[in-house]
Amino acid sequence: MTLSNIKEYLTNDHRRCDDVFAQMEEKAHNSLSDAKELTQEFIADMERHFQREERIVFPEFEAKTGMVNGPTEMMRQEHAQMRNLMQQFLEAIENDDKDKFFGLSETLMILLQQHNMKEEQMLYTIVQQHLSAEAGHIVEKMNSLIVE
């Protein structure tokens, strides 16, 4: 990706995760065990996105604005809620429990989308405004991030 706009970069990341999510559900619809790989891929994509924010963008933004307990903290809490839900995806696959799996995926979907709306509508716009000078550099860092 050659984007140098943080807002666009992270927004595209959201859409990519949405697509993998839909593929995962499609697979799970036919057979849960077949969906295991896509589920792991989805969780990994989400984790990469979270870390791009938590390890790169949020600290830069907090350092620049001094807003430590503000919106970024709220977003971290919602990331934690999502991580917790996604862990249970794999459990549901192990137990071959389709109802549980789709219950979890539906819950995650709504949580995730309202979270994305807050970020895309508000946070990313402010982040881009405050970090526009170093945006190219930040995007580069996000591209080369090694997930921990």
Place this chain on the structure above:
Amino acid sequence: MDFNGLSIDQAPPISAPVRFFVTAPIFGIIAGIFLLFSDSATLMSRYSIDAIVITHLITIGLFGFIMLGALTQMLPVLASANVPKIKRVALFSYLALFFGLLSMAAGLELSNSVLLWSASALLGAGFLVLIVSMLYALKGVKHFTASIKGMFTSLIFAFMIVLMGIYLLYGYAEDDVTQLHYIVANIHSVWAVFGFAGILIIGVAFQVLPMFYVAPRFKQFCKKRVVILISIGLFIWMLLSIYAEQYALYAKLWITTFFWAFATTVWIKFNKRKRPISDLTVWYWRSASIFLTLGSFLWIYDEFFKHEYIVMVGILIGGGFILSIMLGMLYKIVPFLVWFHLNALGYMTIPTINEMIDKRFARAQFILFIVALIGFVFSFYLPQILTPSALFFTVSMILLEYNMLGAVRIYRRTKKTKPDFDMSAFSTN
């Protein structure tokens, strides 16, 4: 700097929207009971007292309560717009609307001018306080997306129809029903259906369909122009219906073209969605598209038959389109709010949103509702099916209330019994 939209204490407390959501079905039940005791000949006249009372129990009690509840929840999320003092504003409006609507129904049925005056004061205050607060909150939003424009426009229409409603109630309170009264009543109803509810649904759909169903996005033309084109159509229609009624048909054609196109677009987008799920909300969206299409055509057709079919148009568009979408949304939003608020409090072992409402009851509610709607449409020709349809409708509203309270019960029980209190998910990673 304005970070309000993202701070946790700014998210409205669960009680603000949920209070509206669990009260709405009660008005549905009351409307159903009124329908049971009405005769179809009276209801065929849109200006009969029974028809007005039942219509408003549904439009204010069901649509109004659900839409206002949803807006208090959605504005901070969709638009990062925070209504000042939302807790107090929402409670005030809720109480004023609740007692206002009951006074209106009783006042009209008993032709009691004291009740009608208090209805007019309470409904006026209840609606205007919340609408003006929301418009004020939206005014401060810097990044105006297509959805926010839709909400803003719809609230402007809401503001106008409330003013018209106050005038109409004055007519009944003072027994001063003139020619102007009927002109205003006509504008009031068309603007309420297409301007307030219709535009709100279109605006929210721009955002909701691509996001929650991973459906293809709406075209830029739709997102940028449709709301304004419909608004212009509604305004021209108003002028024509006052000054040159014989040409009003052209404005109607203009308005229905967009709504019919919207109905078709929704259908196609659901066909192309990437998520395979087909739950109750998808069924509700689908039935809404069908009813909207039928209703739009009938609204035009009705023009050539001295408005004989106008009540049927109301059933198709009001019940089939608007109410279907509202009910479908309730099945998602109430369980999600329960889950979200419990989870944010630290409860981790709670049911997922699919497990909060018994699917069988939800399906039964949907089927009864659709059968009742079809029954209402045909009771135009077969008056004897009005009563069974009203019965189906009432039972479907009782089931709706039962289903919503089921989710709320989980919230109450979990908070009371505290099954676990696991904060590990919030530890730093």
